[in-house]
Amino acid sequence: MSEQIDADQARQALAVAEASGGAAARSGRWYALYSVVYAAMSVALTLAVGLAPSVWTIGGGTVLWLIAVGALSTYALRRPVAPRRYALLHTSSIVAWGVIYMVVMFGGTTGFRGDPAWWVPGALLTAVPPLVAAAVAVRRPAGVAAAR
Template identity: 35%
Template sequence: MMNKKEAREALASADALASQMRRGARQHNRLVFLLGLVMMVMTAVYGLMIQPSARYAVPVVLLIPFFILVIYTATRPVLPRHYRALYAVITATGAGIYSLTVTLGTTYFSGEPLWWIPGAVLCAAPFFLVGMLDRKAVHAAEGSP
């Protein structure tokens, strides 16, 4: 049977581990938001400034932040109930938005800011939504409102 000293040490160890995990979760939130900003800037730059000769190679590079988001949401070890399904819907919707923005923009709206700026914001929206959901889950785990 465990004595009081061992119990206190076990609780202190568990508290330290929980604190470390919360710090890691907060860092991931920041990285997801930063990835959204990168996606927004890359999409806007592609649509507004890239020369027509490089049109078809660059959208593949633009998918790198999106692939990182998909991997991030798929490999989270612990999630609140129904978040995995919600992340799947968010990333699938983001893929559709990205596909429409880049395909239609490249074909019909090359260099047109009225298409590419809102399109870039919409392409970044899944990142921001995942970041907000993660932040909400971290606050709920900490007991904060």
């Protein structure tokens, strides 16, 4: 036997559901912050390696990159909700970033060593995929963590 609820109870239930949905959507926006930080790290690493290539820059930059990505990954894993279709969004962003990063690195190290005309635009280009992902995450409602 199902219970019937009156109009006031229905309005209260609807208000609670709307408030919960808004809170979930806002808490799913953490991925935008993640993506902006990732974009900034990418620009910094690309510029450092491209404009001041040395064993210390490449080695130290790689170590700092791994630490920062580890911290970002830990941050991501601790979030209770994620943007809708998070796995596709994140995978697409990282794959696009990887392709652009490899083209910039390969082109720069083979033909434009230390040339700011290559490295500055190239570094900024590596930031595009994560910044697009950030924009999508802000506009997209959140899903539940299990839906990642």
